[in-house]
Amino acid sequence: MMRFVLRRLAYALLTIWGVSFVAFIIIQLPPGDFLTTSIERMGDDGAVGEAQIAVLREQYGLDQPIWVQYFKWISGIVLHGDFGQSFVYHRPVAELIGQRLPLTIALSIATIVFTWAMAVPIGIYSAVRQYSLGDYAVTILGFLGLAIPSFLVALVLLYVSYNFFGQDVGGLFSERYIDAPWSFGKVVDLLKHMWIPVAITGLAGTASLIRVMRANLLDELRKPYVAAARARGNSETRLIVKYPVRVAIAPLLSTLGAVLPAVVSSGEVVAIVLSLQTTGPLLLSSLQTQDMYLAGSLIFAVSVLTVVGTLISDLMLGWADPRIRHRYS
Amino acid sequence: MSDVILQVQDLQTHYLLRDGVTRAVDGVSFDVRRGRTLCVVGESGCGKSATAHSILQLVDEPGKIVGGRILLHRTHGEQAGQVVDLAALPARGKQMREIRGREIAMVFQEPMTSLSPVHTVGDQVMEAIRLHLPLPEKQIHERAVDLLDRVRIPNPRRHMDSYTFQLSGGMRQRVSLAAALSCEPALLIADEPTTALDVTTQAQILDLFAELQQELDMAVMFITHDLGVVASIADEVVVMYLGQVAEQTDVDSLFHRPAHPYTRALLSSVPKPGTRTRLAPIRGGVPSPYDRPSGCAFHPRCDAMMPGVCDRGPVPLVDLDAGRAARCMLYTEEVARDGEPVR
Amino acid sequence: MTVTIPDGTPPRTEPVTMSATDPRRRDQASQWRLVWWRFRKHKLAMAGAIVLATVYLLAIFADFVAPSTLDQYDTRYTYAAPQTVHVYDDGDWGFYTHPYTMQRDPDTFEEKFAVDESTKIALGFFVHGKPYEMFGFIASDIHLFGPVHAGDPFYPLGANAQGQDVLSRVLHGARISMSIGLIGVLLSLLLGLLLGGISGYYGGAVDTVIQRVIEFLTSIPTIPLWMGLAAAVPPTWSSVQTYLAITVILSLLAWTDLARQVRGRFLAMRHEDFVTASILDGAGPMRVMWRHMLPSFTSHIIASVTLAVPAMILAETTLSFLGLGLQYPAVSWGVLLQEAQNLRAITTAPWLVLAPGIAVVVAVLSFNFVGDGLRDAADPYRQ
């Protein structure tokens, strides 16, 4: 088990290192020296002196080769938690991300929980009652869930709630809590608002997970050990829950690694449409304004979040599946 | 007749498929007695498993028991001494569940897949006890350890917590056997339990079967396609061909005076110890269940085929001496009277 | 030589010459016929295939099929609601619709459209409208369907902020949306075949490295990454350049699935007799891969490619919707949806969302159905 954990940890670190590289490339991508753009922008405010520019050049190592710049950037992050400066907000990127990331995490976790809570029972129902009317309905809904982009659902929902209920579903908090400090009331308020974006974001994931669960379970239901357990006198419900569901869920856990990036992806888009206070809208606006340190760091942060989530799910899988647990011990 | 445990009478189990109906079991009858082993033999696909699954109402969709009776003489519970028709019980009902694992237990062919990969050995051996016997948890555990010991699993206490992927094929089959015997059933059905094992392991498991049967005074219905296995453990034998009983006999007669040409063909297709006769595989293959030959189902492959007789009409199961019977035109009165050689 | 086709179709006799000279081609031919036969039984897949064929035809001939051209606008009809097309019932046959009148809401002073039932706008087939140049060289002003008198308002799916016909824009948008999926997937396929092939054929260290790269790419969320890359496309680039750039960006992250499948097939096949035989014959690795291994699973590849197209279409739509993909004046379904992004537009003109939205969903659904059908047809034994 220890070897398994160490191996997974090493993979995750390697991936994070790769992600940092990609994020840095994205920061460098926009044509021209990004400092020039930002200095122009600062210039609009009228308060940039030659000296200050020189300091910034020095700080980011802009006169040095690209790998030195990368090294400065990454060591700033690792050693001091310094992600650089947002030129639009005039604040440290770390601070801006720190405000938004927790909500992204909360939303992603809630979406995963929602996805599972919906997909597992529906998948079981669909497999146990194969070819029933309900199974067909689930299949059709599954196809639709995979075909409708989540932002479209968000748009339609926006329209429906505005036109028929006269309210705006955007946002994660009621007005009085938006700028309030965290409190029990605020958490409750968040939960009340969260289910809409969570349901929208989780739609596609739920649809695909239902398909996986159904297929897995159908495979398992045909296996002799199910007949053997039935021959011991188990009741149908007990039998299905104790044996095939347990076996069918294990590979489902391993799909978490594939589901998580998708959930984070569509969560960002849904957040943009519903203007939630997560990283999504911030990423979009930073890209639009070419606030590249912010954009690159956001991509970095969101990716690291996904990698860590996948790592955790891998470890959970290792713990849940005795075949893995024992092979590495 | 008091020691008859199970009577199968004219059982019919069909698979209703889109392309037609497969008559997997087509009018099969036999009795299983306490303390005796009935072997069911036949080529693969002749309906042995379908028969076994029918007895426990385990036939998978789209299969269905469409006729016949399966009479169980109950030995346990409130209804001890009574006779129930298993074919008439609802497959998912409480009564059927009480019988499964308690009065009739089953061991399956594939030791690799007939145990759950994510549950421990102990969990699976204790399950039937938990379901059927009102014992405290501690006793259940002790009983399971004792069972593992009886099926010769070394260090049984430690193996209670093992997973099946940590065991060899033979060991797994021992675990399956322990789980099946956990409630001391009156009848044990074993569906080719040794087919997937190597020869040495196979012999050990067969010995174990014989020994435990003696100890527990069980009835055993043992399914196999291996005549060597039949020779070593059978008391009575049912030879099946295409869902029907071709011959019913005791084990000595099976080998010394086989009645049905199919049985003879089966015997000459396997080597006999001590003899050096040439092996003769049976001509042709088992016909597809969709186009079963008219008349005797075996006639296209039969050496004794009588044109105009065997390829017409249904063939009755003819009683011979000493409880033997064969489904063959050679033994019907008309043919016998005409002076054809009989046996 | 006869090839028996299941399903009661009578056995077909093939010309002796062909089967005698090239048995391999005959095998392939019958394999394809089997795939086709199994595909045909899949009703949803057949329906999907017909829908896709129609959509591609409409997209190719959008200039002719659409009632108006892309540069046509009329600010008098900002956010005009969809008109209903009626059929003449009195006497002779024909189509007509009603024009709009403007009404001011007495309370809010908002301008609203109402249908003027007193007059009719005659509609017809092959009418003269705005001139266009199809494929850049076929000049014409004939449109498949539209108002008989050019200039009459015709908005069967409503109008946008500039008073442009949404139906025509959706038809034109199909060109980019439907082609970017195909071209993007072809690019990914190229990458996937190359890297997956190398990975599966050589195995060992090469395989490990490529597998790590694939794992890396699949473990990070694609949309933020796509957003970052797409934002780097200079706004000064032409529509064509942007189109190509976006396609490349999409395929950069989308080849991994195809590569995995190709690798799996190659790994499984590496030790089969016919591969060993051709290696012993002295065929080089490229030749073995392309000539011998690849043809044996072409049908699976086609199925996987079909199933990969919808993700591409959705990705383009999402990026353009966010304003990071293609941009006005280019027209794709994503660009059209972007016009409908703000709440005001949605509440006053929901058709701006619904028309391109339904187009996306129908296209994606059809691709999924066809892909599922192809997969089942290519691999009937897969459970």
Ligand SMILES: Nc1ncnc2c1ncn2[C@@H]1O[C@H](COP(=O)(O)OP(=O)(O)O)[C@@H](O)[C@H]1O
């Ligand atoms: N699930 C099933 N669906 C359709 N036909 C089946 C199924 N299971 C068994 N059969 C048919 O029933 C017949 C008997 O099968 P089985 O009892 O498994 O044979 P045996 O155990 O003697 O090898 C076979 O012809 C087989 O085709």
Ligand SMILES: [Mg+2]
């Ligand atoms: Mg069998």
